Amino acid sequence: MSQPRWAKHFWIRNGVALLGLMLATYLPDMYALELRSGWSKLTPYLFLGLLYCWLVFHNRILFERLFEQNKRREYVGWLLLFMVVGSLGLSLSLHYLYNRAWPVPLLVKYYIFTLTGLGVYKLYRQASASTDSQANASKDLSALANERLFRILVDGNWQDVLPNDIIYVESLENYVRIVTRQTSLVSRLTMKQTEEQLPNYFLRISRSRFINTRHVLSQRGDELLVDTYRLRIGRTYKQHVVDRLRSQAARSDEPMMRA
Numbered sequence: 001m002s003q004p005r006w007a008k009h010f011w012i013r014n015g016v017a018l019l020g021l022m023l024a025t026y027l028p029d030m031y032a033l034e035l036r037s038g039w040s041k042l043t044p045y046l047f048l049g050l051l052y053c054w055l056v057f058h059n060r061i062l063f064e065r066l067f068e069q070n071k072r073r074e075y076v077g078w079l080l081l082f083m084v085v086g087s088l089g090l091s092l093s094l095h096y097l098y099n100r101a102w103p104v105p106l107l108v109k110y111y112i113f114t115l116t117g118l119g120v121y122k123l124y125r126q127a128s129a130s131t132d133s134q135a136n137a138s139k140d141l142s143a144l145a146n147e148r149l150f151r152i153l154v155d156g157n158w159q160d161v162l163p164n165d166i167i168y169v170e171s172l173e174n175y176v177r178i179v180t181r182q183t184s185l186v187s188r189l190t191m192k193q194t195e196e197q198l199p200n201y202f203l204r205i206s207r208s209r210f211i212n213t214r215h216v217l218s219q220r221g222d223e224l225l226v227d228t229y230r231l232r233i234g235r236t237y238k239q240h241v242v243d244r245l246r247s248q249a250a251r252s253d254e255p256m257m258r259a
Contacts, residue, residue: 206234
């Protein structure tokens, strides 16, 4: 079963999560709330909101765009900087607003929440990937039953290739190289001849390459991650490629691109 539409919308999903967190904090705190006065009534919830914003920033920006993109040193550096600044800000707030001289227990919670938030985020991504892959698999099976095979001549022998298995096609002057997950095939074809035989879910990203948009995982600047291959987008093709992939992701309601 795929996720409901609201769960795939960033602002709605996180708004619901923050509201649930606030409610879970308020219920055991509702009686103690009456004993507090003025600013001290609201500050715990303000801190909770700021903590949630930090978790989203850490998971979506630092972890996803640095750590997972093999920029480990940058990730550790920025993480340490934000943790030190956050710890200092929390310590000063506790000292001046609540007259607490020993902030260590709450600082430990701050660190634990950061790790827990990352763990929950990774579990959510794994669950999302699992449900999406199951939905995509059922779509692909029905589509593949009616898909025409791509026939090419390789070393004098005809070979049939399922278009969906192709990751990308690369020009080698009067030949093309067809890369699949299992192998790489070279055939005497021009890019124009190849383009005429491929389904409409293939997209030219440069003068020398076509990609299978079903295998696109992400886009960063001028680079696409297609299955396990990082392929550069031609300068004159970039806007068309980005628009096409975003349009395709919107139609299929899948988070295919993260720019």
